Amino acid sequence: MAPTTSDKAMTCRKLTKRFGGFTAVDGLTFEVDRGEIFGFLGANGAGKTTAMRILCGLSHPTSGEATVAGLDVYRQAEQIKANIGYMSQRFSLYENLTVVENITFFGGVYGLSRPEIRRRSDALIATLGLSNEANTLVGALPVGWKQKLAFSVAVFHRPQIVFLDEPTGGVDPVTRRQFWDLIYEAAAGGITVFVTTHYMDEAEYCNRISIMVDGRIEALDSPANLKRQFNAESMDDVFLQLARRAERS
Amino acid sequence: MPVVELGGIGKTYDHGRVQAVRDASFAVEAGELFGLIGPDGAGKTTIFRILTTLLLADSGVAAVAGFDTRRDPYEIRRRVGYMPGKFSLYQDLTVEENLTFFATVFNTTLEDNFEQIKDIYEQIEPFRKRPAGKLSGGMKQKLALCCALIHRPEILFLDEPTTGVDVVSRKEFWDMLGRLKLQGMSILVSTPYMDEASLCDRVSLIQSGRIMAVDVPAAIAAGFPNVMFAAKAGNIYQLLTALRADPDVESCYAFGEFLHVTLKDAHDSERVFSRIAAAHTLPDLDVRRIAPNIEDSFIRLMLATESASDTDGPHDQ
Numbered sequence: 001m002a003p004t005t006s007d008k009a010m011t012c013r014k015l016t017k018r019f020g021g022f023t024a025v026d027g028l029t030f031e032v033d034r035g036e037i038f039g040f041l042g043a044n045g046a047g048k049t050t051a052m053r054i055l056c057g058l059s060h061p062t063s064g065e066a067t068v069a070g071l072d073v074y075r076q077a078e079q080i081k082a083n084i085g086y087m088s089q090r091f092s093l094y095e096n097l098t099v100v101e102n103i104t105f106f107g108g109v110y111g112l113s114r115p116e117i118r119r120r121s122d123a124l125i126a127t128l129g130l131s132n133e134a135n136t137l138v139g140a141l142p143v144g145w146k147q148k149l150a151f152s153v154a155v156f157h158r159p160q161i162v163f164l165d166e167p168t169g170g171v172d173p174v175t176r177r178q179f180w181d182l183i184y185e186a187a188a189g190g191i192t193v194f195v196t197t198h199y200m201d202e203a204e205y206c207n208r209i210s211i212m213v214d215g216r217i218e219a220l221d222s223p224a225n226l227k228r229q230f231n232a233e234s235m236d237d238v239f240l241q242l243a244r245r246a247e248r249s
Numbered sequence: 250m251p252v253v254e255l256g257g258i259g260k261t262y263d264h265g266r267v268q269a270v271r272d273a274s275f276a277v278e279a280g281e282l283f284g285l286i287g288p289d290g291a292g293k294t295t296i297f298r299i300l301t302t303l304l305l306a307d308s309g310v311a312a313v314a315g316f317d318t319r320r321d322p323y324e325i326r327r328r329v330g331y332m333p334g335k336f337s338l339y340q341d342l343t344v345e346e347n348l349t350f351f352a353t354v355f356n357t358t359l360e361d362n363f364e365q366i367k368d369i370y371e372q373i374e375p376f377r378k379r380p381a382g383k384l385s386g387g388m389k390q391k392l393a394l395c396c397a398l399i400h401r402p403e404i405l406f407l408d409e410p411t412t413g414v415d416v417v418s419r420k421e422f423w424d425m426l427g428r429l430k431l432q433g434m435s436i437l438v439s440t441p442y443m444d445e446a447s448l449c450d451r452v453s454l455i456q457s458g459r460i461m462a463v464d465v466p467a468a469i470a471a472g473f474p475n476v477m478f479a480a481k482a483g484n485i486y487q488l489l490t491a492l493r494a495d496p497d498v499e500s501c502y503a504f505g506e507f508l509h510v511t512l513k514d515a516h517d518s519e520r521v522f523s524r525i526a527a528a529h530t531l532p533d534l535d536v537r538r539i540a541p542n543i544e545d546s547f548i549r550l551m552l553a554t555e556s557a558s559d560t561d562g563p564h565d566q
Contacts, residue, residue: 043415044386143290169413170441172288172456173548177502184486198415199442201505223506234505236416243417 006070009034009161009192010055015064017050024050026215027064034160037183037193039203042212043243048196049165051212055194056163057081069160082110085154088165092150095139099130102138103153110157124152144175151182155191162186164195168202180205200235211239213246250315251276252404252435253283253300257309260295269295271458272309277404277437277451282430284449285439286547292458293439294334297408300437301331314403327355330402332393334409334439340382344373344392347381348399355400366395369425387418394425405429407438411445423448443544454547461550466543473541473549475499476515479507480522480536491529497521502548509545510536 010032017025025047032038042048053059055068057080066073069083086092093102100121107117125134128148138146147167155162164183168176180202187193195206203209203223210220219226219242223235232238253276260270270292277283285293298304300313302322310317316324338347345359348370352359363370373391376384381392390410397405407426411419423445426436438449446452446466453463462469482488489508492501498521499511512521518536526534 043417143288166413170289170409172291172551173443173544174551175288180503181489184489188486198413200416204505205503239416240420243415246417 007034008032008067009036009069010038010194011065011067012055013065015051015054015066016062017047017054017059018062023215025054025061028217030210030217030220032161032192032194033207034192035187035190036208037187037195037206039206039209040194040196040212041203041209041239043246045248046212046243046246047215048212052163052165052194052196055080056084056086082157083160085157085159085162086165087150087154087162087167089167089169089171093138093146093153096137098135098137099125099141099149100134102149103156106153107156112157120156124156128152143171144178147171147175147179148182151179151186155186159191161192161194164193166196166198168197168199176202200239203235203239209235211242213242214248218242218245250279251312252279252281252314253277253437254312255296255300255309256311258296258299258306258311259308260292260299260304260306269458270299270306273455273458273460274309275453275460275463277435279435280430280433281450282426282436282438282448284446284452285437285455286441286443286446286452286543287439287455288441290457291455293455294408295458296455297331297333297406297437297439301329301406302326327400328403329406330397330400330404331406332397332408332410334412336389336393338381338389338393338396341380343378343380344384345377347392347396351396352399357400359399362399362401365401366398368428369398370395386414387421390414390418390422391425394422398429404435404437407436409439409441411440411442419445443542443547446543452543454543454550456547456551456554459554461554462546469546470540470542473546475511476518477539477541477545478510478512478518478522478536479504479539480510480534481507482531482534484531487529488531488534491525491531495521495525504544509539509541 008031012028012030015025015028016023028051040048054061054066054073057073057077060074068080071080071083073080097105103121103124104117125131133141168179183193197203208220208222210217221229226238230238230241232241256274258270258273261268273296285296287293299306299311299318302318302325305319313325314328318325342350348359369391373388376388381389384392411422426438430436449466451465454461480488489501489503492498492508492510497512499513501508501510512518522534522536
């Protein structure tokens with residue numbers, strides 16, 4: 001692998017993706033610092049998912065440049081996949097595999113050796129306090145434990161960047177906050193966090209956020225600065241002001 | 250007379266191993282916009298299915314529009330509109346075909362009930378020839394609402410209509426509900442978003458199958474038993490760990506740009522916060538007294554219920 005030595009976890013310049021005549025992602029230019037918690041916001045259909053797929057090495061841009069963990073999205077997509085973690089609310093763990101089986105499976109997918117997986121997995125299970133549930137099916141765990149495990153599995157191979165795609169949708173307010181404790185901890189440990197959410201209070205927990213409208217980033221700054229810039233009381237307000245400008249739905 | 254009434258409803262799944270709903274009781278009055286607020290797995294959908302007669306309760310009684318859910322399911326089905334949480338229209342039928350289909354099922358026509366859905370239908374009319382599966386999320390929602398309204402129901406059941414939908418579409422949807430309410434419709438709506446509670450006339454908070462509170466939103470927030478402080482500092486993570494470790498702090502959690510903090514003795518707040526600011530070198534510590542909101546109350550009730558029933562073991566329905 002070629003870990004980046006620059007202080008940028010991610011860079012994009014005029015990143016564009018067209019599907020036929022439709023420009024899903026339209027000239028994104030931004031950078032994410034290492035160890036930053038970066039919120040990637042936008043209305044449904046604004047182009048977030050398309051952009052995220054490119055940044056995860058799953059789709060090629062039509063034009064523009066982008067690097068993730070110092071790796072080029074055109075030429076080094078496979079290496080990008082090895083250097084990032086990914087978690088979404090919809091899918092992150094196999095419910096009909098046990099806790100240990102899930103960890104072993106994902107460790108294997110990311111190319112860790114058997115002894116390495118065993119060593120790290122023992123440590124992880126102890127940290128999470130799941131020693132008694134190591135051989136329990138994940139589907140039988142309470143939602144809060146499942147989420148902690150899903151996040152831990154996403155960063156098990158110690159990626160430089162973790163992508164979280166609406167990780168807390170539909171989750172109770174207590175578990176949601178416990179989850180953000182994990183995010184803070186990971187960021188304090190140097191992992192860059194790239195997160196999407198529909199909860200505007202969670203946008204406030206990010207160091208900086210970008211808001212996409214019709215394929216373009218229309219605003220990018222710290223939550224406090226954005227509220228000042230838009231003369232808004234809450235991030236909700238900022239988001240509404242911007243998203244109302246959208247012409248496609 | 251209430252249009253929806255539950256008395257001690259209980260429901261288990263998986264041969265009694267999963268307790269989805271426990272002893273749930275509440276009533277919805279005619280013309281009310283009533284919210285069932287709680288996270289995934291709290292039991293919201295189970296309650297909706299029992300009330301719409303798609304599922305039988307194990308215990309308790311439930312009545313809708315004055316009819317018993319067990320004895321008169323067909324009377325109830327004629328009188329309710331139901332929008333399930335999962336998009337359940339025919340993806341390969343067009344907008345128009347879906348509407349015609351649902352009208353026919355209820356022995357009526359689109360033309361007869363056009364007034365009822367006009368407001369909402371006008372927003373999707375440009376796409377009337379498009380298959381439902383090819384609509385955007387917001388448009389699908391509007392079509393599903395039209396289909397639920399097509400037979401002029403007395404009561405509308407909307408199961409998580411705004412889940413996974415962005416802030417703009419959520420706002421539009423609640424505006425539509427407000428207009429339906431003005432026309433006299435009784436609406437029972439569920440949502441995992443705590444901030445939507447304030448848009449309802451009354452709400453019940455539900456967690457792990459238990460109804461924790463039923464009241465007008467303002468009263469639930471006002472019932473918070475301690476003084477709430479909002480705190481912030483340049484390094485919010487440092488402040489969070491400092492407050493959590495402090496013996497005078499009762500609870501501390503992130504809430505938007507602030508931390509919400511309660512103390513064991515609120516009378517002593519000035520002394521406590523200045524001591525913490527000095528001990529952890531937080532010169533920019535900003536603390537103010539605030540009114541607690543619904544989410545604060547939910548967290549409080551949830552933690553109290555959980556510690557009271559720690560012996561129940563994990564349950565996830």
